[in-house]
Amino acid sequence: MKFVSIIIGSKSDYEIANECSKILSNFDVPFELIISSAHRSPERTHEYVKDASERGAQIFICMAGMAAHLAGAVAAMTTKPVIGVPMPGSAIDGIDALYSTVQMPGGIPVATVAIGKAGAKNAAYLALQILALNNESIASKLADDRAKQSEALIEDSKKIEVLIKEKA
The missing domain is CATH 3.40.50.1970 (Rossmann fold)
Incomplete structure (x- = not known):
């Protein structure tokens, strides 16, 4: 193994x-x-x-x-x-x-x-x-994980952007 x-x-x-x-x-x-x-x-x-x-x-x-x-x-x-x-x-x-x-x-x-x-x-x-x-399976999972990290960052940014706009 x-x-x-x-x-x-x-x-x-x-x-x-x-x-x-x-x-x-x-x-x-x-x-x-x-x-x-x-x-x-x-x-x-x-x-x-x-x-x-x-x-x-x-x-x-x-x-x-x-x-x-x-x-x-x-x-x-x-x-x-x-x-x-x-x-x-x-x-x-x-x-x-x-x-x-x-x-x-x-x-x-x-x-x-x-x-x-x-x-x-x-x-x-x-x-x-x-x-x-x-190992193509691991390669595919890594690509998916990287995309999820990117999506999470964008979502976090949207939350902050809304807070900033509300304060303005």
């Missing part, structure tokens, strides 16, 4: 990671979500990445804060796409995690998205876009 693997560095990352899993669920894309740390459980991380790759993981989404080497450690272990989500919560609110995730050496790429909740959502959408390259 093909699936997306979501690895979070600690339990405190779960609430934000759940934003990612909700989107994958809405698109009927199978996923696994585990807690594993590049620093506190490096053997577990290595064993999981190897096992998940053999079982059909297509993409790894890694979420971690502070030093945030989880995505880089996973990228070093696989040639599958790795998406890194820097997490907030440090003394400098995730900037350290952003730098650690985005500054990878040449040849070991990590696609890095925004810090926190927006990043978790975008990681899911980026994974879906990658999967859609070879």
Whole structure:
């Protein structure tokens, strides 16, 4: 079975990671979500990445804060796409995690998205876009979702436009 693997560095990352899993669920894309740390459980991380790759993981989404080497450690272990989500919560609110995730050496790429909740959502959408390259059903659902987002924005704007006209 093909699936997306979501690895979070600690339990405190779960609430934000759940934003990612909700989107994958809405698109009927199978996923696994585990807690594993590049620093506190490096053997577990290595064993999981190897096992998940053999079982059909297509993409790894890694979420971690502070030093945030989880995505880089996973990228070093696989040639599958790795998406890194820097997490907030440090003394400098995730900037350290952003730098650690985005500054990878040449040849070991990590696609890095925004810090926190927006990043978790975008990681899911980026994974879906990658999967859609070879899956017309996902591609179609993505196009529909994008159209719905556009329609919702237009509806929100109409509400504001009415309020502004009423005040004038």
